[in-house]
Amino acid sequence: MGHVPGYQRGVSSRPVSDAFRRQAEALRAGADVSLGETALSIAEDLADDVDADAARLELDRLGRLASEALAEQDSARDRSERLLQLLRAEGFRGNTDAYHDPRNSYLDQVLRRRTGIPITLSIVVIEIAARAGLRLSGVSFPAHFLVRSPDDPPVILDAFHGELLSLSDCRDRLRAAAGPRAVFDPTMLRAATPREVMARMLGNLKNTFVQAGDWIRAIDCSDRILLVAPELLGERRDRGLLWAQLGFTGPAIEDLEAFLEAAPDAPEADKLRAHLSQLHARDVTVH
Numbered sequence: 645m646g647h648v649p650g651y652q653r654g655v656s657s658r659p660v661s662d663a664f665r666r667q668a669e670a671l672r673a674g675a676d677v678s679l680g681e682t683a684l685s686i687a688e689d690l691a692d693d694v695d696a697d698a699a700r701l702e703l704d705r706l707g708r709l710a711s712e713a714l715a716e717q718d719s720a721r722d723r724s725e726r727l728l729q730l731l732r733a734e735g736f737r738g739n740t741d742a743y744h745d746p747r748n749s750y751l752d753q754v755l756r757r758r759t760g761i762p763i764t765l766s767i768v769v770i771e772i773a774a775r776a777g778l779r780l781s782g783v784s785f786p787a788h789f790l791v792r793s794p795d796d797p798p799v800i801l802d803a804f805h806g807e808l809l810s811l812s813d814c815r816d817r818l819r820a821a822a823g824p825r826a827v828f829d830p831t832m833l834r835a836a837t838p839r840e841v842m843a844r845m846l847g848n849l850k851n852t853f854v855q856a857g858d859w860i861r862a863i864d865c866s867d868r869i870l871l872v873a874p875e876l877l878g879e880r881r882d883r884g885l886l887w888a889q890l891g892f893t894g895p896a897i898e899d900l901e902a903f904l905e906a907a908p909d910a911p912e913a914d915k916l917r918a919h920l921s922q923l924h925a926r927d928v929t930v931h
Contacts, residue, residue: 658864660871664689668871671839679782680751680771682842683764687750690849690864699752703768706734707775714776720793721808723778727769728806734758736765738804744856749849762789763845765803781835784844785814787821792833800833843873850882859889877906881916893923 667685670677680703684696713730717723739748739759747753751767754760760768766782766789773780780801783790790809792798800809809817815828836844850865866883869876884899900920904913 657860658690660867661689664868665871668868671842671872672874674837674839677838678771679767679838679841682838683751683767683845686842686846686849686868687752689868690861691746691750691753694750694752696752699755702755703771704775706730706768706772709734710772710776710778714778720795720799724780724793724799724801725808727773727776727778728801728803728808731765731769731772731803732806736760736768736803737806738762738765744852746849746852749845749852761848762802762804763841763848766791766801767841767845769801769803782841783833784836784840785832786818786826788817789844790814790833792835794835798833839872843869843876846872854886859886862886863890877903880906881910881912885919888919888923893926897923 664685667677667682671682680700684694684699687694688696710727710730713726714723717726735758737759739745739761742748743761747757748759748761749764751764754764754768763782769791770780770782779794780791781794783792783800788802788804791801791803797811800811800814801807802809811828811830814833818826818828818832846865846869850862850869853859853862853865863883863886866879866886869879870883873879880899881903884896884903887893887896887899897920900916900923903910904916904920907913910916
């Protein structure tokens with residue numbers, strides 16, 4: 645990824661910081677980075693009035709409580725259950741009232757407000773567990789982010805609902821999200837890499853801004869997704885369409901042509917080519 649076209653035109657609300665670029669580079673290299681630190685870097689890059697130090701102190705405090713709570717628990721299941729009990733006692737809950745509030749995707753706000761979406765609450769659980777000596781990982785389960793232990797079979801935690809899930813529960817969740825014919829595959833419960841977690845987290849935030857019609861902030865998220873995972877061709881397509889929504893034909897054409905060059909046989913290719921023809925005609929008219 646080189647320059648981001650829109651920044652030269654002065655319409656981006658959030659230029660990518662050097663700190664985030666370093667985080668993205670570490671993620672692309674496969675470094676075992678802290679999900680908490682990377683999530684805080686997203687908040688610092690995209691939100692206002694972020695107190696990352698206060699968030700770290702709160703995670704440390706919760707980690708000390710977790711160490712005490714897990715000290716006498718032997719099995720991975722018992723430790724996981726005690727961890728969820730601690731989170732409930734501390735007031736953490738899934739935000740069912742305002743699921744698409746952007747604050748649900750900013751870790752500092754989740755810690756402050758005690759509410760969030762599955763992926764940010766899962767990061768809270770993973771970070772607290774790590775401070776208590778318990779290694780947990782994220783799971784990019786379809787439609788609902790989960791947490792797992794390294795055991796085989798794993799213990800599965802749903803941080804959003806504050807409960808443990810059986811494999812049968814996971815099958816039911818999949819069918820509820822994807823339809824009754826959806827086939828459960830145990831690989832759906834594999835541990836996600838930090839890079840996958842951050843790309844999904846940014847994708848959730850992008851979708852929030854798209855639903856709100858905030859195209860510029862959605863582009864801010866796309867820029868960062870492509871820094872973390874440049875191989876996600878669909879993100880290049882999406883960013884091009886967002887640029888088109890804003891009326892910036894140059895960067896829209898650049899992104900859509902890059903997508904079609906890499907994926908000329910994509911199912912949506914013909915529609916995108918027609919859209920590109922319109923954008924080229926508009927670009928000639930403008931100039």
